[in-house]
Amino acid sequence: MSALKFSANLGFLWKDLPLPEAIRAAHAAGFDAVECHWPYAVPEDELRAALSETALPMLGLNTRIGGDGDIGLSALPGRAVEARGAIDEAIDYADAIDAQAIHVMAGRAAGAAAAEQFADNLRYACAQTRRTILIEPLNRHDAPGYFLSSxxxxxxxxxxxxxxxxxLMFDCYHVARSEGDVTTRLRHLLPFVGHIQFAGVPGRGNPDESELHHPTVFAAIRAMGWTRPLGAEYRPAGATEDSLDWLAAERRAAIG
Structure with a gap:
């Protein structure tokens, strides 16, 4: 059985550590890559040093969320200047640390004007970089009113x-909460997918404490021929190191 690769999402894992140290912790734990949410307060050279030292690729980062309650800016009518400023900032930071992708966050909005604004800002983002631009539907339980919900x-x-x-950033957690039938949806959408994430359902905790059976999901993803790292974006109940039984189990399964 071929081994799947896994990325540690450092927005949730090792959240108690400074981001460069979290990268080193992910490497020590056996992850194949890392990803993050908003690294902008960390000097770029500190992240470059940690990534170089560990040889872990940085898969992606997010545009800023904006003000309180915004959850992004790019679908908000009348805020294109702010949205494009956030996109430019994310691209510049991604270039500095060689992050592979940028998640452009839409924000809370609805209607035709929001759809047009989002499309315009995404066209802008895609034209500014050759890096992958990601969009991610968020479930309505966790992010009510978010523009992109399916x-x-x-x-x-x-x-x-x-x-x-x-x-598309296909987050198995959000899809399970909003739509269900995770593996069938992923199979149909695979040509559009740039990254896959996962977490326990419904509480976004450890993947081995979940209504969604992750060994089955991982096996289906492997059968689809996916070879890039899957993003572990869950909230550990305690120390991150104590939440990694699922990773050890996947490594054992790959060995046979």
């Missing part, structure tokens, strides 16, 4: 923008 809607946005570097 994989069907995300696919429509990707088809409307029609940029080759615009892809």
């Amino acid at each position: 994989t069907d809607q995300a696919r429509q946005v990707i088809e409307t923008v029609a940029a080759p570097n615009l892809k």
Whole structure:
């Protein structure tokens, strides 16, 4: 059985450590890559040093969320200047640390004007970089009012923008909470997918404490031929090191 690769999302894992130290902890724990949310307060050279030392790729980062309650800016009518400033900042930081992708966060909005604004800002983002631009539907339980709330809607946005570097961030947790039938949806959407994430359902905790059976999901992803790291974006109940039984189990399963 071929081994899946896994990325530690340092927005949740080793959150108690400074980001460069969290990268080193992820390497020590056996992860194949890392990703983060908002690294902007950390000097770029400190992250470059940790990434170089560990030889871990940085898969991605997010645009800033904006003000209190915004959860992003890019679908908010009348705030294009702020949104594009956040996009520029994210691209510059991604260039500095060689992050592979940038998640452009939409924000809380609805309607035709928001859809048009989001598409325009995504076109702008895709034109500014060759890096992958990601969009991610968030479930309505955790992010009520978020503009992008389903994989069907995300696919429509990707088809409307029609940029080759615009892809879907398929988070198994959000899809399970909002839509269900995770592996079937992933199989149908695979040509649009740029990154896959996972967490326990419904509480976003450890993946081995979940209604969604992650060994089955991982086996299905492996059968689809996915070879890039899967993002572990869950909230450990205690120390991150104590939450990694699932990773050890996957490593054992790959050995046979």
